[in-house]
Amino acid sequence: xxxxxxxxxxxxxxxxxxxxxxxxxxxxxxxxxxxxxxxxxxxxxxxxxxxxxxxxxxxxxxxxxxxxxxxxxxxxxxxxxxxxxxxxxxxxxxxxxxxxxxxxxxxxxxxxxxxxxxxxxxxxxxxxxxxxxxxxxxxxxxxxxxxxxxxxxx
Amino acid sequence: xxxxxxxxxxxxxxxxxxxxxxxxxxxxxxxxxxxxxxxxxxxxxxxxxxxxxxxxxxxxxxxxxxxxxxxxxxxxxxxxxxxxxxxxxxxxxxxxxxxxxxxxxxxxxxxxxxxxxxxxxxxxxxxxxxxxxxxxxxxxxxxxxxxxxxxxxxxxxxxxxxxxxxxxxxxxxxxxxxxxxxxxxxxxxxxxxxxxxxxxxxxxxxxxxxxxxxxxxxxxxxxxxxxxxxxxxxxxxxxxxxxxxxxxxxxxxxxxxxxxxxxxxxxxxxxxxxxxxxxxxxxxxxxxxxxxxxxxxxxxxxxxxxxxxxxxxxxxxxxxxxxxxxxxxxxxxxxxxxxxxxxxxxxxxxxxxxxxxxxxxxxxxxxxxxxxxxxxxxxxxxxxxxxxxxxxxxxxxxxxxxxxxxxxxxxxxxxxxxxxxxxxxxxxxxxxxxxxxxxxxxxxxxxxxxxxxxxxxxxxxxxxxxxxxxxxxxxxxxxxxxxxxxxxxxxxxxxxxxxxxxxxxxxxxxxxxxxxxxxxxxxxxxxxxxxxxxxxxxxxxxxxxxxxxxxxxxxxxxxxxxxxxxxxxxxxxxxxxxxxxxxxxxxxxxxxxxxxxxxxxxxxxxxxxxxxxxxxxxxxxxxxxxxxxxxxxxxxxxxxxxxxxxxxxxxxxxxxxxxxxxxxxxxxxxxxxxxxxxxxxxxxxxxxxxxxxxxxxxxxxxxxxxxxxxxxxxxxxxxxxxxxxxxxxxxxxxxxxxxxxxxxxxxxxxxxxxxxxxxxxxxxxxxxxxxxxxxxxxxxxxxxxxxxxxxxxxxx
Numbered sequence: 044x045x046x047x048x049x050x051x052x053x054x055x056x057x058x059x060x061x062x063x064x065x066x067x068x069x070x071x072x073x074x075x076x077x078x079x080x081x082x083x084x085x086x087x088x089x090x091x092x093x094x095x096x097x098x099x100x101x102x103x104x105x106x107x108x109x110x111x112x113x114x115x116x117x118x119x120x121x122x123x124x125x126x127x128x129x130x131x132x133x134x135x136x137x138x139x140x141x142x143x144x145x146x147x148x149x150x151x152x153x154x155x156x157x158x159x160x161x162x163x164x165x166x167x168x169x170x171x172x173x174x175x176x177x178x179x180x181x182x183x184x185x186x187x188x189x190x191x192x193x194x195x196x197x
Numbered sequence: 198x199x200x201x202x203x204x205x206x207x208x209x210x211x212x213x214x215x216x217x218x219x220x221x222x223x224x225x226x227x228x229x230x231x232x233x234x235x236x237x238x239x240x241x242x243x244x245x246x247x248x249x250x251x252x253x254x255x256x257x258x259x260x261x262x263x264x265x266x267x268x269x270x271x272x273x274x275x276x277x278x279x280x281x282x283x284x285x286x287x288x289x290x291x292x293x294x295x296x297x298x299x300x301x302x303x304x305x306x307x308x309x310x311x312x313x314x315x316x317x318x319x320x321x322x323x324x325x326x327x328x329x330x331x332x333x334x335x336x337x338x339x340x341x342x343x344x345x346x347x348x349x350x351x352x353x354x355x356x357x358x359x360x361x362x363x364x365x366x367x368x369x370x371x372x373x374x375x376x377x378x379x380x381x382x383x384x385x386x387x388x389x390x391x392x393x394x395x396x397x398x399x400x401x402x403x404x405x406x407x408x409x410x411x412x413x414x415x416x417x418x419x420x421x422x423x424x425x426x427x428x429x430x431x432x433x434x435x436x437x438x439x440x441x442x443x444x445x446x447x448x449x450x451x452x453x454x455x456x457x458x459x460x461x462x463x464x465x466x467x468x469x470x471x472x473x474x475x476x477x478x479x480x481x482x483x484x485x486x487x488x489x490x491x492x493x494x495x496x497x498x499x500x501x502x503x504x505x506x507x508x509x510x511x512x513x514x515x516x517x518x519x520x521x522x523x524x525x526x527x528x529x530x531x532x533x534x535x536x537x538x539x540x541x542x543x544x545x546x547x548x549x550x551x552x553x554x555x556x557x558x559x560x561x562x563x564x565x566x567x568x569x570x571x572x573x574x575x576x577x578x579x580x581x582x583x584x585x586x587x588x589x590x591x592x593x594x595x596x597x598x599x600x601x602x603x604x605x606x607x608x609x610x611x612x613x614x615x616x617x618x619x620x621x622x623x624x625x626x627x628x629x630x631x632x633x634x635x636x637x638x639x640x641x642x643x644x645x646x647x648x649x650x651x652x653x654x655x656x657x658x659x660x661x662x663x664x665x666x667x668x669x670x671x672x673x674x675x676x677x678x679x680x681x682x683x684x685x686x687x688x689x690x691x692x693x694x695x696x697x698x699x700x701x702x703x704x705x706x707x708x709x710x711x712x713x714x715x716x717x718x719x720x721x722x723x724x725x726x727x728x729x730x731x732x733x734x735x736x737x738x739x740x741x742x743x744x745x746x747x748x749x750x751x752x753x754x755x756x757x758x759x760x761x762x763x764x765x766x767x768x769x770x771x772x773x774x775x776x777x778x779x780x781x782x783x784x785x786x787x788x789x790x791x792x793x794x795x796x797x798x799x800x801x802x803x804x805x806x807x808x809x810x811x812x813x814x815x816x817x818x819x820x821x822x823x824x825x826x827x828x829x830x831x832x833x834x835x836x837x838x839x840x841x842x843x844x845x846x847x848x849x850x851x852x853x854x855x856x857x858x859x860x861x862x863x864x865x866x867x868x869x870x871x872x873x874x875x876x877x878x879x880x881x882x883x884x885x886x887x888x889x890x891x892x893x894x895x896x897x898x899x900x901x902x903x904x905x906x907x908x909x910x911x912x913x914x915x916x917x918x919x920x921x922x923x924x925x926x927x928x929x930x931x932x933x934x935x936x937x938x939x940x941x942x943x944x945x946x947x948x949x950x951x952x953x954x955x956x957x958x959x960x961x962x963x964x965x966x967x968x969x970x971x972x973x974x975x976x977x978x979x980x981x982x983x984x985x986x987x988x989x990x991x992x993x
Contacts, residue, residue, distance in 0.1 A: 044468075060486075060488075061468065061488060061489070063488075064486075064488045065488065068486065068487050068488045071434075071435075072437075072443075072486065072487055075437060076428070077428045077429065077430070077431065077432070077435045078428035080432070080434055080435075080560055080608075081434065081560065081561065081637055082559050082560050082561070082608075082640070083561070083640040083913060083914060084491075084639060084640055085640055085913055085914070085915075087640075087913060087914040087915060088559060088914055090559060090560060117428065118426075118427065118428035119427060119428035119429065121427070122427055123427055123429075124423035124424055124427050124429055127423065127426060127427055131426040131427055132426075134422075134426045135418070135422050135423055135426050138418060138419060138422060138880055138884060140287075140419075140422060140425050140426065141287035141288065141289075141609055141884065141888055142286060142287030142432075142559075142606060142607070142608055142609035143287065143421070143422075143425030143426075143430060143432075143606075144432060144434075144558075144559050144560045144607070144608035144609065145559050145922075146425055146426055146428075147428060149922055150426070168923070169923040169924075169925065170923060171923065172921065172922040172923030173921050173922075173923035173924065174921060174923070175921060175922045175923065176559055176914065176919065176921055176922065177559065177921075177922050178557055178558060178559040178608070178609055178611075178892075178919070179287055179609040179888050179892070180887070180888045180889075180890075180891035180892045180894075180895065180920065181884070181887070181888055182887075182891055182920070182922055182924065182926050183887050183891070183926060183928075183929055184884070184887065185922055186922065186923075
């Protein structure tokens with residue numbers, strides 16, 4: 044066991060865990076966050092996404108030992124139901140979900156990408172979302188919400 | 198009922214406790230609105246605070262669907278709590294049922310509280326299969342009729358209270374007012390607040406006419422959407438119970454394998470208080486933390502005795518065709534098909550193939566169980582809380598009434614994913630260690646051992662044509678494989694963990710000689726749209742072809758199977774609607790016109806006409822003249838169906854580009870016309886259409902379960918091919934036909950049923966090549982293009 048300090052959604056947390064523990068389990072179990080979810084454990088679907096130091100990472104494949112001291116954001120860290128972040132608002136306005144399990148990965152991947160690439164073309168956005176999975180296939184609404192957010196933030 | 202106080206953050210105010218006492222401890226008050234969302238929490242927690250026994254509390258309520266109080270409770274504050282046995286798995290039914298209640302009761306929707314699927318609180322509505330949620334609760338029974346009954350009862354109470362006749366009263370926003378004397382008024386809360394109706398649902402209570410709707414029929418934003426988008430929503434994967442441990446399963450390498458030896462010393466000394474649980478062939482580990490459990494599960498040395506070898510995949514469709522243990526059934530049989538085919542001017546014949554496919558839920562299935570002594574509580578994303586209560590009791594050896602199943606939404610399931618199987622897993626592990634246990638399957642275990650695959654199909658068809666090119670006989674014969682199915686009330690062996698625990702799966706009962714059909718049942722869409730469906734002197738179908746034979750063979754499957762969004766209907770519609778296109782091409786007829794010539798049902802004809810108009814359909818025979826044989830070729834195709842024979846009219850046009858050099862298909866545009874009766878929520882309906890259309894596209898283009906001699910080889914998203922959020926998907930346009938005077942029908946499985954067919958027909962239009970096997974992978978398309986000669990339609 045080792046002690047790690049993580050800044051998650053603006054709050055500092057100290058956890059004492061096996062250093063090989065994937066960040067996902069620290070977020071979803073030690074810190075009881077609802078956003079990051081186990082989808083595949085293989086980095087193939089995006090459900091576990093967290094923004095670590097500004098970049099979207101697959102937390103199921105990221106040992107906690109590699110993110111000690113990092114600034115981490117999960118979906119609940121962006122906004123609240125009363126005051127959603129603009130990208131969350133775009134999803135709510137577009138009614139861009141069905142079961143909603145994928146939203147953590149979809150929204151965070153899109154946000155981190157657009158933060159890094161504010162002038163991204165539609166094709167680049169598609170590329171950025173090409174390994175994020177929504178098995179309810181709410182694809183059309185999600186891409187519309189992401190593009191709306193991209194236009195408004197640019 | 199034991200204490201399951203998982204909602205630790207929930208605090209009752211003193212005022213709330215007082216209010217509960219004053220209102221007679223009705224179970225209805227043990228619920229609290231959390232923003233717009235309702236969180237149903239532990240009966241025992243409230244019981245503790247109120248100082249009475251949980252048993253006494255539960256005795257206040259019932260779950261009998263005939264009783265009005267099972268459905269609706271009116272609080273003293275006028276808020277309405279609605280209990281439903283139909284789960285929102287992501288289709289928006291939570292919101293649209295709130296619309297229904299608000300409409301029928303004349304209460305603002307923000308005063309409706311919904312509680313869904315909890316065996317301690319909600320009526321027993323069996324299984325929430327997607328396509329049936331709407332018809333069941335929105336027509337003339339169940340929730341709709343409960344609301345109508347409640348409204349009439351409240352108006353009647355008001356008439357007595359106000360000394361007026363019911364006809365002189367109006368209801369607006371939960372307040373009943375005299376039409377000509379506005380001073381005479383009383384609210385629902387004043388009439389009934391906290392008390393029970395104590396009456397049964399009246400079959401003759403009048404629903405509000407669709408013309409008067411103000412809440413239903415509108416695109417009310419989903420109540421759960423803000424919570425979903427900000428990660429405040431609780432999926433079953435987020436359920437955490439105090440003292441909860443984490444389990445992981447250790448599944449056999451293949452179906453039929455049995456435990457020879459479990460070497461517990463292989464995990465001795467691993468961190469997290471690892472415990473090994475073995476019950477028959479069900480093996481799992483429990484540890485303090487999920488990562489510890491996962492590592493222990495990977496390290497646990499289990500020796501398995503292999504199961505039987507699997508049928509060769511390369512030969513699998515012949516294996517189905519030749520299986521001796523089959524069960525035969527006729528859906529229709531006019532007994533003149535052979536003669537009519539013999540006498541036909543020309544005949545068209547083809548074979549279609551459809552593989553096993555997966556539900557492939559994004560989140561692998563998860564459940565939390567708390568089993569203690571003779572009681573159990575299970576938090577599950579099951580579609581069937583009451584049936585799961587019964588089968589969980591069976592696997593645990595408990596009494597069903599001592600088991601509580603609480604539905605918590607999971608990752609979209611699209612049918613029988615691993616939700617039920619993992620509920621047994623969690624229950625067995627919890628029973629073994631005496632503490633609450635959460636189990637989430639690994640990705641591989643979900644894909645190999647979690648879910649029940651969608652059915653594989655082989656379809657042989659033959660049509661006979663007269664001299665005018667009209668179809669005069671249709672011969673339809675299928676072979677499909679099944680093993681297991683939903684567990685229902687008493688068959689836990691129908692899913693993986695139940696099977697491993699030694700329960701038998703539902704098996705095929707062989708029957709070589711099919712009897713004559715007595716009743717028309719087109720629930721599987723085995724009967725093509727273009728035949729008469731004549732049984733008992735009555736035409737039950739949607740078409741005009743009177744010489745008809747539909748013979749189905751069900752054979753035992755080597756893998757567990759179960760309902761996957763549009764089960765059997767998608768496979769049948771793929772074969773029928775592509776074949777119809779083949780026949781139209783054979784006689785050089787336009788596919789839309791040719792369909793209309795052979796349809797009799799006006800509503801089905803309407804959606805075909807509507808979709809063609811909306812798509813700006815280019816009326817001509819397929820294939821498209823003048824397309825080059827290299828590079829990109831464009832084409833359009835259409836398909837239609839009356840889903841389940843009576844549950845949703847839909848027609849769909851697909852426009853595709855086929856890259857003839859690579860074999861890759863790109864769908865550019867999908868247009869859907871749909872008639873599912875009165876529309877409750879136009880945007881909700883569109884969301885279902887869009888998702889269904891694209892799931893249908895993903896299944897048509899890439900999805901296929903694969904295996905080698907011993908084991909499943911499609912075990913993750915690299916080996917099971919799906920479309921992603923960033924994939925190039927078609928635009929989707931829809932025509933929503935509103936039929937206010939009709940029965941409500943299902944909308945969840947309409948569009949998906951005919952996507953593969955429309956895409957296949959569009960590929961034929963573009964290239965002249967008919968792809969008769971799903972999925973239409975680039976390799977398969979390219980191989981077919983390489984074989985291309987002239988007309989691809991087989992003539993016999």
